[in-house]
Amino acid sequence: MTNTRGKILDKALEMFNERGIEYVGLRELAAVLGIRVGNITYYFATKDDLVFELSQQLSKANAEIIFVDENITMTGFLEMLNRVYLNQVKFRCLLLSFVHVMEQNKLVAAAYKTTQRNRNATISANIGKLAASGYLDLKNDEEQDFLVSTLALVSRFWISEAAISFAHLSSQEQIRHYLRLAGNLLIPYATAKAKRQIRDFLSTGQLASIS
Template sequence: MKTADKILLKALEMFNERGVEYVGLRELAGLLDMRVSNITYYFPTKDDLVYQLSVELNQLNSKVLVADEHITITTFIEMLRTVFYNHLKFRCLLLSFVHLMEQNKKISTRYNQTQKDRNATLRANIRFIISSGFLKIEDDKEVDYLVSAIALVVRFWISEAQISFRHLSPDEQINHYLSLIARMLLPYTTAQYKAELQACLNQLDEVANPNI
């Protein structure tokens, strides 16, 4: 394993375990049995190290969140499931989201463009689902509402789960929030495809804890 990758892997492990704010380069160097200068050769500051982790998460999600003219409600939900698992892998970034946006200029600058791109992809996929007859939405404002609501859940689900659903397994947490998104779509689902979405909801509820 390359030294830079080794540093990133250990940093992600420790940030996930203790929080981004609570692990410094000196402590990280000790855990890696190397000098701080070995880390700063690849990542001059801690902000640079955290930024690179955010780039890796962004790249993973960019492979998944794509506009697909053949998308269905079911494949849309499964697309988001993969994103949620990516979030779990890099959960420290989402749990420290506000801190990073305030303290790491490179992350905050990149995030603004990333969020525009993500919303555009969400909007495109919802429109594809509408054009395929799965959903019936005639008002553009309703499409914008769904994009905003879904994006909100996707961005902050893991923080809310950490507060409210720590007793649940990761799979149970993910299915709970995917179920919320599916239920946002339910009122717009056409009669022809309502059974498909209901079947998707039933599968989600089988894993999600019924007592939450």
């Protein structure tokens, strides 16, 4: 992006990620960009609008990753999770201010509601496919709901816990920890071939971190 709007978005994401959305003022952002505050408000009437645009970028990036895969394997499922986690690192400022943003920013809140409904349905469908394909042994709907609920909770808040409790670890190490957690969550319900894929993925299969 070479235009002003794009520059604002890029630098805002960079600074928000480093120091937190609430702690980066528009004047400081403007100063770093060598422009005036009024110029930012020309493109984004409010700071919320700027944050909303970033949340849309994350949403779009996730949409390219999360879909119902008819031929999903346990390895594929974990890779999908891995890719989502990597996206979340890129937009970590949003997830670290998750509750705050959702309470304040009506735009983001409204968009999230619909996105999240689809997302949970997709995860649920994939878990169902894994069961149908002999990767998971689920006795009833409650077991499936439990897995989906827990995976959703972990996926939403792992980065918040990591920021507080595992700040000394790299993003890649943090992701490894929470992928391991997800894997352990699935293991009691995993068939033999699924267990092999989980153990294999956790020991060698992690995707490369972002640049």
